[in-house]
Amino acid sequence: MIRHSLREALLSLWRNRFMNLVASFTIAVSLLVLGLFLLLAHNLRSVVAAVGSQVTVSVYLRGDATEEQRDRLMDSLRGRAEIEGTEYLSPQAALEKFQRLFPTMREVAGELEENPLPASVEIRIAEGHRDPDSLRQLAEEMKRLPGVDDADFDLPWVTRLRDMVAMARAAGVSLGGVVGLAAILTIASVIRMTIYARQQEIEIMRLVGATRTYIAAPFLLESSLLGILGGVLSLGALYAIHRHLAASQGGLVPVLRDLLTTSFLPRSTSTLLLLLGLAAGALGGLLSLRKISL
């Protein structure tokens, strides 16, 4: 049975190799679209993870804040889940940091008679609490503490990036989905044509007592193989694009290129693409068998 199905499926694949290739290509194209967006999302996500640690709430102390007030502030921050760590910056340390960040302003700062920078506490926010609402809430809370002049927070394009990851995924899934649907229908019609071409043979097999499963299995196998082939083609193309962009200069927006070339899809996502190919193929096969009396 398995041998029969495999033999029949391979024979049929070879006999209709042109149409079959077209069908595989449509699957490959849809998976490539999905894969490109997944690759973007994958690299965006690692950027988000890297930049995420820069999400901070800065608490500026008043010039006349006492040491006791400062300690009370630091105590109140200890042991809270949304806080990854804190760092106290004395006015001196703040000035040094400023000079480090803006070397051209070094002299200007050095010429100042008095250090204009206040002491501050930098609160690094833990993963999962890096949304604007939580940050605003924490800043408001800090502002109300004695000895605190002001508190603010900056969201270094991280939240926007995170939205972009979600968008890239959604775009990939919906675009890939639409093209995928077309691919499934293409496979279905290619297999249906194969079935029509072999209608007489199928009828004879039925008449000598072949079961539905026996007759259908080669077609299902054939469509599944087409789907897997599509998956392999799409992965190959995706990898080729990934490598080609990495090797070439210019052409694309640099950011976009980075996002496509930094790292390739993890194995789990590649496997998912192959499985989606298989599923699309099998679905196409089932669809083509559904309407045909066996």
Added chain:
Amino acid sequence: MVELYHVNKDYGRGNHALVDVNMAIEKGDFVFLTGASGAGKTTLLRLLFREEIATSGKILVDGMNVSTLSAFRVPTLRRRLGIVFQDFKLLSRRTVFENVAMVMEVTGVPRRQQRVKTYTVLEMLGLNHRVRSYPLELSGGEQQRVAIARALVNEPALLLADEPTGNLDPNLSWDIMTLFKTINIRGTTVLVATHDKDLITRMGKKVLTLDCGRLITH
């Protein structure tokens, strides 16, 4: 082996192919079904292997109620039958050997057994030199014998043959009938539809006659 009770078959309105047919064929019988062209012979056979469904009435074949048989069980019914079709129904892309072995292939008979049985039956029908040929390379008579070989290879409980000698010369027809007689003696029930009156007379077997869809009793 075969029982029909008040069987009617209409192909669309007013086209009565079979009208109130009642009959019984015992296990081990050899029966001819005869009648003019269009009398309903082919229709009756097709009802027996569930290629057509009776408009009304009850049909039993080898203990199975064909009228109520689920689609799922149809292969089980057909595997107990050997069928020789009027138009042979050979696979043109398969060799003679493959055409005959196919009926065992679909039921999962081991390869070796398939070979032995296929060669045996092809030899019986004088086709051993045609094993590797394709149906379209054969004469009408040879194709018919391949169709017969395929029907016999599974040693069916019931052999249904629709005009099995239609393309054969009288000598060969007689040989085929002798072969049918032999397998009948070995236990297969045989039902042959034919309008060859000479053949029927020479064979001296039971005869059922259809006339415009009605069974005529002798």
